Amino acid sequence: MIALIGAAIAPGIAIMSYFYLRDSFEPEPISMVIRSFIFGMLLVIPIMVLQYIMQNEWYWRDTIVAEVFQSAVVEEFFKWMVIFFTAYKHVEFDEPYDGIVYAVAVSLGFATLENLFYLIINGTNVAFWRALLPVSSHALFAVWMGYYLGKAKFTQSTQSQRFFLWISLMLPICLHAIYNAIFLAIQNWLLAIIPFMIFLWWQGMKKVQRAHEHGSKNLFSRPQ
Template sequence: MPLDPRAILAGRPTARPSVGVVVTVAVSSVCLLVALALLLRGGATGVATAVVLALAPLPLLLAGILALDRLEPEPPDALVAAFGWGAGVAVLLATVVNTAGLDLVWRPMLGAELGLYATASLTAPVVEELAKGAVLVGLLWFRRHELNGPTDGIIYGSMVALGFATVENISYYAFAPEGTLAWTFVLRGIVSPLLHPLCTALIGVGVATAALRPRGRRVLPVVAGFAGAVALHAVWNASTAAGLVGVGLAYLLGVGVLVGLGVVLHRDRRRIVGLVQQHLPQYAALGVVEPGDLRMLSSLRTRRLARERVRSTRGHGPARALADYQQAATELAMLHRRYGLGLVLDDEFVARRDPLLLLMGHARAVFVR
């Protein structure tokens, strides 16, 4: 039977989306429709314009996130499910719970204006981060093998948050007071489009850290990730009480978190390259790895240059085979790490390793030929 590179790289019998992913996307789609109906009821204007403005920055933001995912790309169906969860399930849960908290607790206690502020500063950060982070905990439970380090957690967390922020922005733009739509777009679409991704990325880092720990030591990093996300979200929402100074300080905190995540991404990329250099030489005797291959796999730049050279001299098919080889080599190196940490049993290790080696051998025969 012909090899299915997509299935082998995903670690599944076929490349078709799993039942769990299909169900998640379907449920999220229904929740999205219900959430939009709730959010836009009662006085929303210019809904079409609001949708266009909410979607406008999305391609650039998605491109930025996916650019971080080049060394070991995540399965597209899992990324779609994460985005859909944020846009549908998380938005609906947050809308219902935040509205209930405002109507039943904060408004009767503090009045209309202070009740809105309390909801935004106290209730919303907890509810929204829990709703977004639930799918990341689901990944930790059901698809832990996809979480090979903090980069994966940041990618999935950001995808969930982008889905959430896009739908949330539709409601903000649709209810913007007359004459303030442009300012609302500048504030939410240009000045602070990374608020939700930064918050939920912290949960992702915690979940990904937990995925590489034994079962009894997974709770603390997840809790720490949630606490960091809620704190950052709450500081940003509460900062408006201190005027421009408060907003400026909250913005600086967000920049600090962004820089910190950048450092984490850089170190994780170096760690992955180190794993490739450490574990792949043992397969030289099988003919699937040579010293030149290790040099080619040593950075994103050398990988890209190799693909461009093969594409220009041999065509798109061999270039695609080289891309499969690069990803399979990276997956194999990270498999060795999980095995070394005792997270993969012997038979599971062999069942995952052998198809990757088979794919590497076939792919190498194509792009070297």
């Protein structure tokens, strides 16, 4: 049991540590990051209940659109809501990269508990693939979400703020939907998921770098 729990939580902790340690200007209070991680975990049960209810309605059964909606839209929307109301408006959200840190924390909290439930049911033989695909993909969707939340937070235009907030929700939903559709609609899904994951990591790291660049500009423009 200890090995199973370790296999379930290790990927989320490792990926979270990586993104947290990349915050080189003003690292976020660890208590805030842990709180965000726990909020993500708390989302799992209500989302699972909602998905179960939706799956039992006749008009949601056995369609790719239904499967994608239940996962991509529901999960990313609730994660976005938690980030927006618990971190986005918090005083500690004081540089663009913070959006990535908090979004990744919430998403990995969700992915870690979800991963634990999955491994309890299916065993640790799938732990490697779970770490490589579902857990890391949740973190990468969050990078896009957090990046645009950071842009929204520090833009001076109300119109631009609304635009970036909208993008911060819709882009992760679209990426999550594509991810799910690959497994549901493509027989040789491995041939499609590998380049897609490479794309997510490549673009995710570019967004991490850009968020740091925006953060350095904000830092050096503050009054000393």
